[in-house]
Amino acid sequence: MPLILRYVLEFCETVEEAASALTRVPTHMAYNVTAVDRSGDFRTLYLSPDRPAVVRHAPLATNHQGRVEWHRHAVFTRSLERERYLQMRLTRKDDRVEALIADFHKPPLYSTDYEDGFGTLYTAVYYIARGSAAFSWPNAVWTQSFASFREETRRVQFPSRVAAKARVPT
Numbered sequence: 001m002p003l004i005l006r007y008v009l010e011f012c013e014t015v016e017e018a019a020s021a022l023t024r025v026p027t028h029m030a031y032n033v034t035a036v037d038r039s040g041d042f043r044t045l046y047l048s049p050d051r052p053a054v055v056r057h058a059p060l061a062t063n064h065q066g067r068v069e070w071h072r073h074a075v076f077t078r079s080l081e082r083e084r085y086l087q088m089r090l091t092r093k094d095d096r097v098e099a100l101i102a103d104f105h106k107p108p109l110y111s112t113d114y115e116d117g118f119g120t121l122y123t124a125v126y127y128i129a130r131g132s133a134a135f136s137w138p139n140a141v142w143t144q145s146f147a148s149f150r151e152e153t154r155r156v157q158f159p160s161r162v163a164a165k166a167r168v169p170t
Helices: 002-011 015-024 071-077 079-090 097-103 161-167
Strands: 031-036 042-047 054-056 123-127 132-137 140-145
Touching: 002 015, 015 031, 015 042, 071 079, 097 123
Parallel strands: none
Antiparallel strands: 031 042, 042 054, 123 132, 132 140
């Protein structure tokens, strides 16, 4: 998938072009890809090796493609809960972007289940009009420009499940 996305980023100017390319290229496993272009147009694509791609006019994706096929995985990843939360959250147009970003650092969007392989690594915020991206954690932000990317290293200490659960308010 990284090679496919690299191709899309290098050769597609619009979401329409990206969706067209992504629907033609086969993948070895299921992926959800959400794309947005400079005009603000967006699409979410459900890609899978065993069926045609599905293109939705939706600004979000979690860990399932439309209907849930693997219920244990959906429960483990809280996929439906996170999808419902995001759908509700995106209807609140009066909030500042900072408040939305802060929500990505709290459950149900933020997961600390690192020991079982499902912890949040970072939140990426793309500022298309500015030509920049911010990668954030609850206590840190790293901003990069599309035009002048600075190669750097960040070291992040992820909490253990026990420590993280102790901090979650009830």
